[in-house]
Amino acid sequence: MLSMNDATETNAEIGQPLKAREHPEAAHPTPRKYVNIAIVLGLITAFEVGIYYIEALRDVLVALLIGCMVLKFVLVARWFMHLRFDSPGYARTFITGIALAATVYVVVLLTLGIV
Amino acid sequence: MATVATPHEEKRGFLARPGATYGFMSWFTTVDHKKIGILYGASALFFFFVGGFEALLIRAQLATPNGQVLDAGAYNQIFTMHGLTMIFLVVMPLGAAFTNYLVPLMIGARDVAFPRMNALSYWVFIFGGVFLYSSFLLGGAPNGGWFGYAPNSVAEPGLNMSYYAIGLLILGISSTVSAVNLAVTIINMRAPGMTLMRMPVFIWMTLVVQFLLIFAIPVITVALIELLFDRQYGTHFFDPGVGGDPILWQHLFWLFGHPEVYILILPAMGIVSEILPVFARKPLFGYAFIVFSGIAIGFMGWGVWVHHMFTAGLGPVTNSAFAITTMFIAVPTGVKIFNWLATLWKGQLKGGTPLYFSIGFVALFVIGGLSGVTHAVVPSDYQQQDTYYVVAHFHYVLFGGAVFGLFAGLFYWWPKVFGRMLSESLGKWQFWIMFVGMNLTFGPFHILGLQGMPRRIYTYPDGMGWDIWNLVSSVGALMVGLSAVLFAVNVLLTARKPRNAPADPWDARTLEWTTSSPPPEYNFEEIPQVHALDDFWHKKYTESPAGDLVPVVAGASDTAALKNGDAGEHEKGHGGGHGIHLPSPSYWPIVLAAGLPMMGYGVLYDWKLGVAGGVVLLVGAYGWILEPSVAEAEPAPALAAASTGSEADHG
C-alpha cells in the first residue's frame, strides 16, 4: 500500500505524463502522514479553544488565535490540498486570490475606521 | 469501437446526446464555440438597439427644458436600464462574442476547454437579460441607477431593484463560468510552440479580462446579496438607522465597478492591437510593452476604486492615496496609445472600415481618458462628481472607446465568421456619421457638466442656460441612431451576398486567417506548429535586405505544407487525421440555465417556484454529468444487423 501505489498508478493512469510530473514518487504523503497532520490540527484547535477560557491571556488572545488560524490554514492548504507537492502554479493562483482579497478588504476596513 | 445493432435512442433514454450540428434546433444544443460566439454577438447587437432606443428616449426627454416625454418614474427606469443594458447586455457580451469565436482559432485549438460550460454561459446570459427586461412587464424595471446606491436602492418600493439584484446575480454567474473557461483555455490549450509571448495581443487582453472577471464578480455578488437581503428579508447591511453603513455598498460596488470598466475596454484594446498592424502592414510596435501594460492595468485597476467615492466623505488621507493611484494608472494606457501610434507611423496604410474605427477608437479614447485624468484631481472631481461632465467622460471611453473598437472588430472579422465582407461604403458612411454624431452627443456634456447640470435628472427648468447644448446633444443622438441603422442595413444586405469571402481578405497576421471563411467545424485540419509571434505572417512574407516585404515562394515553406495537408512537422490533430473528435452537442446547458431565472422569480413571488427552479437546475446538472461523452455514432448500414452483444462503454 505504501510503496506500490506509484507504480500501479503510473501504469494505470491515462494521464501518465501529467501524473509523473505532478507526483514525484518520494513526495506522495501516506495515510499515516495525513492522520498526523489531522492530529496536529486537532491539537491546535483544542489549544485555541483552551486559551479562549484563560483570562490571563486576554491581552494576547487575538494574536495567538490569528496565529493558530494561519497555521491551520497553511497545514490544510499545503498537505490536504496537496500544494506542497503540486506544481507551484496552483499555489500562486490561490495566493493571488488570498492576497488580493486581504489587501482590498483591509483597505475597505481602514477607510471606514476599522483596522 | 463496437457499435450496437439498435439505434441510439433506445439506450440511455433522455440522456442520449443530440447529434445534429446543423439546423435550427442545433443552435439550442450547440457547444461549438463559433456558434456560441455568433449567439452572443447577435444577442448583444439586439440589445444594442434596445439600449440605443432607451438612449433616444432620454435624449428626447432632455432635448428641451420641462420635457414631457417621460415622467420622473419612467425616466428613472429608462436611464437605469440604458446603463445596465449597454454595460451588461451589449459591451460585455459583444466582447464575449469575439473572445468565444476567436480564442480557440487564434491559439490553434479546436474549441474551448469546457464546451458545455461555454454553452451554459450563453444561455444563462440570455435568460438573465430576459429576466431583467421582464421587469418592465411585471411591475417596473430597475430604477435606482446601474450603480444602485444604498440606502435608496433598499428603500425603493416595488420589485424594481430586486429585479436589479437578481438579474445581475444571474448575469454574474454567466460571466464567471465563461471567465474560468476562457482562462484555462488560454493557459492550457495553445498550439505547440505558442508560448505566452507569441500569443496575439487580443489573447493577452482576453486573459487579463478573464482574471478581472473572476476576481471582481464575487465582490458584487456579495453586494447584491446584501442588497437583496435588505430588501427582501429585512437585514440591515446598509441601514444607517441601526448601525449599518451605506458606504459599504459603495465600496463593494466599486471594488467590482472599477475592474469592470477595464473588463469593458480591454477587449476593444486587444481588437485594435490586432487591426492596426494589419492595416499598417507592419508589426505591432512594442508588443511586449503593450502586453505588460495590459497586465499592469489589470493589477493597478484594483487600486483605484475609491476615486468613484471622493465625495463620500472618507477623508483627505484616503482621497489623496487613491488620487495618486488613479493618476498612475493613466501611465500604462498612455504606453499603449503611443505604441499604437508608432505602429501606424510610417506604415503602408491601406484603407478600410476596420482601420477607421480603430483610429476613431484611439482618438476618442484619448479624449475620454483626459477627462478621466481631470477626475483624478480630487478638488476638481468635487466639482465634476454627479454632473454631466462624468457622463461625458464615460461615454467617450465606453462609446468612443469600447463600442468603436468593437465595431472595428465586427468589420474586420465579419468575413471570417460569415464568409461575406460587409459593405465598405456603408461602413464608411456609418463611421463618419457615428463619429460626428457621437461627438455632438457627448461633447456638449463636458460643457453642461461644468455649467452645473446634475446627472440623473429627468428634466430641467428653463433659464439655466443648458438648453442649447442639450438640444445639440439630442440631435447628435439621432445621428448616432442613424449610423446604427446603417449598420443594420449593412448586415441585412450583406446576408444576401454569396458566401465567397477569401480565407485571408485583409492579408493578416494571426492564425484564424489560415482557416477558410467561415472555418470548418473542427477549425484546423492539423493543429498548427507555431514558431513565432505573427506566425502566419512570417509564413507569407520575409523581408528583403532593404526591409521590403517579399512574399514567400509557394512550396518553399510550410505554407505549402499547410495547404497540402502534409504532416511534416505539424502535430497530428486530435485523432491524427483518422477522424477529429469534437465534443457532441448537449441540451443540458440550456436546461440547467433555465433553473436560474425560475429561482429568481421564486425569490420574488413564491418560494415554491424557487424550489422548482432549484430542481430544474439539479436535473440539468445531473443530466450533464451522466450523459455519455459523445453522441452514439449512427450504425453503418452493413453492421446494422449484426449484434456484438457488448455495449460500447463511453465511460
Next chain:
Amino acid sequence: MDDAVALEGEHEEHTSTGLPTQKIAMWIFLSSECLLFGALITTYLLYRGRSTVGPYPNDVFDIPFTSVSSFILLGSSLTMVLALSALQHGDLRRFRIWTLTTALMGAAFIGGQVYEFTTFAKEGLHLDTNLFGSTFFTLTGFHGVHVTLGILMLLSLVGLTYSKKVTEQHTLSVELVGLYWHFVDVVWIIIFTLVYLIPDPSGGR
C-alpha cells in the same frame, strides 16, 4: 490511445502547461471564492460591535458546541484525503467508505449549524434582528450552503463509481471535489476564529 472516448476534458491531449485543465480551473475558482468569503467576512468585521440592540454574540454563542462541530468538519478533511488516497491505490471499497464518512461528517456539521441557528432564533436572534444577526447568518449561511453542495458532490462521486465514471484510472474528479471540500473547511477555520473565538466588544460576558 486518443481514439478511446474519455470524459470530456479528460482526454490525454497536449496541454500547454502539462497540468490537467480541470485542476487549473478548480484552483482559479477557489481563488475567486476568496473574494466572495472575504467580502462577507469584511462585512461581519465592519459591523462587529455595532449592533444597537441585542442579542449579542456573547449572549448566544456556545463555544463548546461549536468547537465540536469544528472538530468534525476538520476531521472530514482527513477522511477526504484518505478517500482520495484509497482510490489512487485502487481500493474502491475503501474509497466509498471514506467518502461516505466525509459526507456524513459534513452532514453532522450542517446538523450542528441548523441546531445552532434554531437555538439562536429561539433566543431572539434572527436575520433581521440587528447587524449581528444579519451578518452572522449570512456569512455562516453561505458557508453552510457551500458545505451542503459539497455533500451533494461527495454522494455523487460515490454514485459515479457505480456507473464507472469514477474509477481508479479516473481520480481527477475526486481530487477536484476534495480541493473544494478542503477549501470549505479552511473558510470555516477562518470563521471559527474571527467570529466565535475573537471576543466581541458588545454586550457583557
